[in-house]
Amino acid sequence: MAGTMRADIAKAMYVGSKEVFKKNLEARKEQEWKSYMTVKTSDKMEEKYETVGNLKPASEKLEGAPIEYGKITDGYTTTIKNKTWANGFQVSMEAKEDDQWTLVADAKSSELVRTIVDLREENAAAVWNEVQTRVSADGKYYADDDHPLLNTTGAVNDNLGTGVIDATSTGFTTWDNMVKMFKNIHNHYGGRFITKPTAALMSINRQTTVMALLNSQLKPFEASNTKNTIPILKLIFGSFLDDTMVHFLDETIDSAVMQTRKGIVTNYEYDNKDTFNFYFNIHERYQTGMINPGFGFITCTGA
Numbered sequence: 001m002a003g004t005m006r007a008d009i010a011k012a013m014y015v016g017s018k019e020v021f022k023k024n025l026e027a028r029k030e031q032e033w034k035s036y037m038t039v040k041t042s043d044k045m046e047e048k049y050e051t052v053g054n055l056k057p058a059s060e061k062l063e064g065a066p067i068e069y070g071k072i073t074d075g076y077t078t079t080i081k082n083k084t085w086a087n088g089f090q091v092s093m094e095a096k097e098d099d100q101w102t103l104v105a106d107a108k109s110s111e112l113v114r115t116i117v118d119l120r121e122e123n124a125a126a127v128w129n130e131v132q133t134r135v136s137a138d139g140k141y142y143a144d145d146d147h148p149l150l151n152t153t154g155a156v157n158d159n160l161g162t163g164v165i166d167a168t169s170t171g172f173t174t175w176d177n178m179v180k181m182f183k184n185i186h187n188h189y190g191g192r193f194i195t196k197p198t199a200a201l202m203s204i205n206r207q208t209t210v211m212a213l214l215n216s217q218l219k220p221f222e223a224s225n226t227k228n229t230i231p232i233l234k235l236i237f238g239s240f241l242d243d244t245m246v247h248f249l250d251e252t253i254d255s256a257v258m259q260t261r262k263g264i265v266t267n268y269e270y271d272n273k274d275t276f277n278f279y280f281n282i283h284e285r286y287q288t289g290m291i292n293p294g295f296g297f298i299t300c301t302g303a
Helices: 093-097 103-129 169-184 204-215
Strands: 038-041 046-052 074-081 083-091 199-203 234-238 246-249 256-270 278-290 297-300
Touching: 074 278, 083 103, 103 256, 103 278, 169 204, 169 246, 169 297, 199 204, 204 234
Parallel strands: 038 256, 199 234
Antiparallel strands: 046 074, 083 278, 199 246, 246 297, 256 278
C-alpha cells in the first residue's frame, strides 16, 4: 500500500530525474546586515542600554565668584528583549534512503541555514524600514523631528529629512540638505553635538539613481565645468531595505543593533519508535533594535 510521505518530497530526488537545479538550496554567502548593524552580545533574557544627560556648559568664572556646579543626569533607557527564531522540516526514513540527489542533506545543511539567515536579514532591515513607526525610549519615533532634549526647554533634535533623492537638481538639494542636518544636532543642554555623516544606507534598487547623482561631473543641470561637489559618503546597499528611504549614518555612533544571545544551532531527531521519521531543525536567539535615535543617523523619507 502506498504511503503519503512521498508527496512531501520533491519528485526530483528519485532515479527518473536526469538533472536537478539545486542552486536555490545554497546558503546565502553574504550577510548584508553586518554593514549597517552593530553587534551587541547578550548573556540574559534582555539587556538595557542607558544614556546620560550632559553636564551644563562651561562658562566664565569671575574673579572671587564661586564656580557654578552642575550634575550628571540620567537620560533614556532602551530595553531589548531577546527572541527565539527557528525553522525545521521532517522527512520519512524511506524518502531519505531513496534520495538520489542528496536533497535531504542539502536542505539540512544549506536550506535551513538560508531560511534562518534570511529571517535575520529581514529583522535587521525592519529596524530601518520602520523608523517612522517604531517608538524609541524618548517617546518619539526612531526618525522624528522633535526628539526632546533633557535640559533644554523647547529645543529638539530633528533626524527626519524630507524630499526625494534622484539624479536631478532636486535630488542634489535633498542630499545637500541631509548632510547639513547633522550640524543642527544638539546635546541635552542645547550645545553643539559633534556628528557628521560617513555613510548612506539604502535599498539596492537605488544604486543606479544614486550613482548617477554622485558620479556626474556637473551638478545636475548646472551649465559650468565645476565638478560635482556633493559630499561622497560610503554607499551601503541592502536587498531587504525599503526602496524609498535613504539613511545617512554617523558610523562612529551605535544606533541600530543586533543583540545576539545565541548563534545558530542545528539539530535533528530520529523517531525510532513509531514513524521512523527524521526531524531536522535550526534556531538562534537575538533581537534587533535602535538604542540611540536622534543622534547617530538622519533619515530621508523620500516624500
